[in-house]
Amino acid sequence: MISYIKGDLFSHKAPSGTTLLVHACNCRGLWGAGIATSFRKRFPSTYHKYVDFCKQHSDNPAGLLGKALILPSEALDPGKAGVYVVCLFTSDFAGKKKLQPLDIVYYTRQAMRSLHAQLPKLGGVETAGGKVVLNMPKINAGLFDVPWPKTEEALKEFDLQINVYALD
Known part of the structure; x- marks a missing residue:
């Protein structure tokens, strides 16, 4: 189920369990524009882990396409500890090469x-009505330039509670 919430994605507070913040990423280790810059500023530890992960796959970055990487935040992150940042590898590049x-x-x-398969191993994540809660912006709709209804259709296939945040 998808719910739309007007507000700041980063203001989400799980009533219990660990918050999952999800965004679409490129396979090149770059969080240089769009909402990715906000993730980088709020959760620098996860950014460094993401960069390292991409470097480990630099011989075949496109091999990351269709994978999910779940990264725990750390106490020193301005965005706070106790959050999982989830990277969905949906495009090899950003910009003109997307x-x-x-x-x-x-x-x-x-x-x-990929994410759905990893969720049972996490334990202790936020749930609502027996479903894991994912919090995300309108992924792919910004710099990847995908019409939101196309991504929305794909997300509806999963038995998860998906909160989509928008500022407007």
């Missing part, structure tokens, strides 16, 4: 499957 929208939606589905 994938086409239909490819990004395909890899979004794959990355969500």
